Amino acid sequence: MSAVSTTSTRESGGGVAFALSDSWTMTRRELAHWGRQPVQVAVGVVFPVMILLMFGYLIGGGRNVGGDYIDYLVPGILALTMAFGLESTVIAVTQDLNKGVIDRFRSMPMTNGAVLVGRSAADMLQSAVSLAVMIGVGYAIGWRAHTSAGGFLGAVGLLLLFRFAMLWIGIYLALLAGKPELVQAVQILVWPVGFLSNAIASPESMPDWLGTVVQWNPMSQTATAVRDLFGSVGGESGHVLAAVLWPVALFALFFPLALRRFARLSH
Amino acid sequence: MADVIDVEGVRKRYGDKVALDGLDLRVGSGTVHALLGPNGAGKSTTVRVLTTLLRPDSGRVSVAGYDVLTQADRVRTRIGLLGQHAALDEELGGRQNLEMFGRLFHLGARRARARADELLARFGLTDTGDKQVKRYSGGMRRRLDLAASLIIEPEVLFLDEPTTGLDPRSRTEVWSSVHSLVGGGTTVLLTTQYLEEADQLADQISVVDRGRVIADGTADELKARTGGDRIDVVLRDASQLAAAVALVPLAADDVTVDADRRRFSAPVADRMGALTQVVRALESAGIEAEDIAVRRPTLDEVFLRLTGRSEEASEQDAARAREAV
Numbered sequence: 001m002s003a004v005s006t007t008s009t010r011e012s013g014g015g016v017a018f019a020l021s022d023s024w025t026m027t028r029r030e031l032a033h034w035g036r037q038p039v040q041v042a043v044g045v046v047f048p049v050m051i052l053l054m055f056g057y058l059i060g061g062g063r064n065v066g067g068d069y070i071d072y073l074v075p076g077i078l079a080l081t082m083a084f085g086l087e088s089t090v091i092a093v094t095q096d097l098n099k100g101v102i103d104r105f106r107s108m109p110m111t112n113g114a115v116l117v118g119r120s121a122a123d124m125l126q127s128a129v130s131l132a133v134m135i136g137v138g139y140a141i142g143w144r145a146h147t148s149a150g151g152f153l154g155a156v157g158l159l160l161l162f163r164f165a166m167l168w169i170g171i172y173l174a175l176l177a178g179k180p181e182l183v184q185a186v187q188i189l190v191w192p193v194g195f196l197s198n199a200i201a202s203p204e205s206m207p208d209w210l211g212t213v214v215q216w217n218p219m220s221q222t223a224t225a226v227r228d229l230f231g232s233v234g235g236e237s238g239h240v241l242a243a244v245l246w247p248v249a250l251f252a253l254f255f256p257l258a259l260r261r262f263a264r265l266s267h
Numbered sequence: 268m269a270d271v272i273d274v275e276g277v278r279k280r281y282g283d284k285v286a287l288d289g290l291d292l293r294v295g296s297g298t299v300h301a302l303l304g305p306n307g308a309g310k311s312t313t314v315r316v317l318t319t320l321l322r323p324d325s326g327r328v329s330v331a332g333y334d335v336l337t338q339a340d341r342v343r344t345r346i347g348l349l350g351q352h353a354a355l356d357e358e359l360g361g362r363q364n365l366e367m368f369g370r371l372f373h374l375g376a377r378r379a380r381a382r383a384d385e386l387l388a389r390f391g392l393t394d395t396g397d398k399q400v401k402r403y404s405g406g407m408r409r410r411l412d413l414a415a416s417l418i419i420e421p422e423v424l425f426l427d428e429p430t431t432g433l434d435p436r437s438r439t440e441v442w443s444s445v446h447s448l449v450g451g452g453t454t455v456l457l458t459t460q461y462l463e464e465a466d467q468l469a470d471q472i473s474v475v476d477r478g479r480v481i482a483d484g485t486a487d488e489l490k491a492r493t494g495g496d497r498i499d500v501v502l503r504d505a506s507q508l509a510a511a512v513a514l515v516p517l518a519a520d521d522v523t524v525d526a527d528r529r530r531f532s533a534p535v536a537d538r539m540g541a542l543t544q545v546v547r548a549l550e551s552a553g554i555e556a557e558d559i560a561v562r563r564p565t566l567d568e569v570f571l572r573l574t575g576r577s578e579e580a581s582e583q584d585a586a587r588a589r590e591a592v
Contacts, residue, residue: 018373021370021373022370022371025367025370025371028367029356029359029367032358032359032363033358033359036358036359036399037358099356099357100350100352100353100354100355101354101355101356101357102354103320103348103350103354104348104350104354104355104368104415104416105371106319106320107318107319107320107343107346107348108343108368108371108372109340109343109344109371109372109373110371114371266319266320266321266322267321267322
């Protein structure tokens with residue numbers, strides 16, 4: 001039996017055109033959900049703004065980061081927001097898996113994984129909106145990008161690329177766990193990973209060993225490269241390549257794992 | 268005519284629990300076939316295998332002429348599924364749901380929209396088409412679910428316990444929808460725990476127990492094998508039970524007497540004939556009856572006959588097996 005175990009998934013769908021139209025249909029489904037739950041969407045956008053203001057004015061005030069703290073903090077929180085997006089992806093996929101509708105999707109001749117692609121497209125859109133709002137708030141509290149339009153777009157691109165990698169890790173974790181009870185474990189894990197980075201504080205202010213861990217965190221690479229491209233405090237040149245390669249490598253690993261896991265729901 | 272559903276020796280286990288234990292099943296084109304059995308007998312697992320949702324460990328399964336393992340996509344363009352639980356997007360409206368499914372069947376945007384409107388009208392949901400499904404009543408949800416399983420006018424329609432949890436009115440609605448579908452030539456496989464439902468809807472019935480088919484036949488054939496219809500008689504005075512049983516010209520070997528409820532029950536071959544006979548016999552003997560009713564045997568009685576175990580015991584077996592996993 002094992003010889004035929006992946007045949008059905010390969011057969012699914014009828015080429016690229018169907019794959020695209022199925023994925024678009026599933027993206028529309030997510031967008032329609034937004035239309036039905038505007039409050040939930042708004043909360044998702046406001047939460048990272050609160051984190052930004054909290055660190056900017058309440059917690060991080062006197063931090064030594066080698067320059068203006070808000071200037072250091074804003075790009076860091078942008079990266080942190082992208083990392084925390086993993087959590088909302090995990091929740092959404094887990095909820096979907098535990099609904100009856102997924103059985104209907106799987107009994108239909110749609111492209112394998114279109115459900116997941118739709119989720120990722122919608123989450124990327126949500127993240128883009130969230131980034132725009134955060135950058136607006138950043139400007140409102142005095143942060144400025146000291147860079148060209150190209151540098152600005154490059155920074156935003158790196159942030160979204162990082163979010164994209166996190167997204168597929170999230171999809172894979174949700175498929176792996178499957179149960180809403182396990183979502184909490186992921187939620188708790190995201191915090192140390194998010195904060196063991198240079199998003200909020202400079203590694204130089206940390207003990208040596210911790211500073212090393214923090215510098216190796218892929219999120220720190222993204223944050224440093226983004227600061228560099230924005231011309232913000234804490235930016236260092238030479239991190240852009242790592243900020244591209246890390247997410248690409250993570251995506252290359254977790255995208256096929258997630259698709260495979262989805263196909264194996266029938267086992 | 269070739270069989271539209273052809274299942275041979277299918278096995279599926281979850282850990283220690285054997286869900287399907289060499290199940291065989293053949294369903295002819297254009298017929299309504301019922302899988303009848305208690306909870307945990309393997310009915311839903313069978314439907315999940317037939318609808319490509321679950322891979323069996325071994326065995327051969329074809330639906331509409333295609334192998335569900337190697338030609339799943341061909342199967343998927345020819346089947347409709349009404350699962351045990353509503354397979355709908357609860358956040359979206361009814362029309363949004365049907366349109367989405369239409370697009371996923373690759374009807375294209377315009378035809379998907381038209382088909383959604385058509386089905387909403389057919390199932391009396393036009394006025395509530397924009398309401399979120401989570402605000403639907405149980406009966407409305409089931410109708411929408413059924414509409415969703417008919418988007419492509421499937422060759423084979425699977426109905427997994429289509430009326431479980433519905434009130435009597437919604438149940439009748441679902442039944443009449445199924446009746447009208449069959450007129451259109453669709454082959455239907457339905458699972459049910461109710462003999463009455465199988466009797467109402469199905470041409471052929473397979474009784475399933477512990478992952479295998481233990482009896483096959485038409486409703487009449489099965490009833491004949493399991494003692495047929497029964498007559499229940501409730502008397503005013505329990506002390507007259509013995510006298511009444513002696514009077515009644517029935518197959519006396521299978522009469523059950525329940526003194527607490529002042530009732531006796533016996534199998535009958537000819538429903539109307541038996542009813543008249545019993546009424547006359549009691550009347551002429553001056554025994555007063557409170558209630559006389561002819562009814563189908565319950566699933567429990569069928570089970571007792573076929574397996575020697577009651578349906579309840581069989582469910583307990585299944586529950587124990589589930590716990591062992």
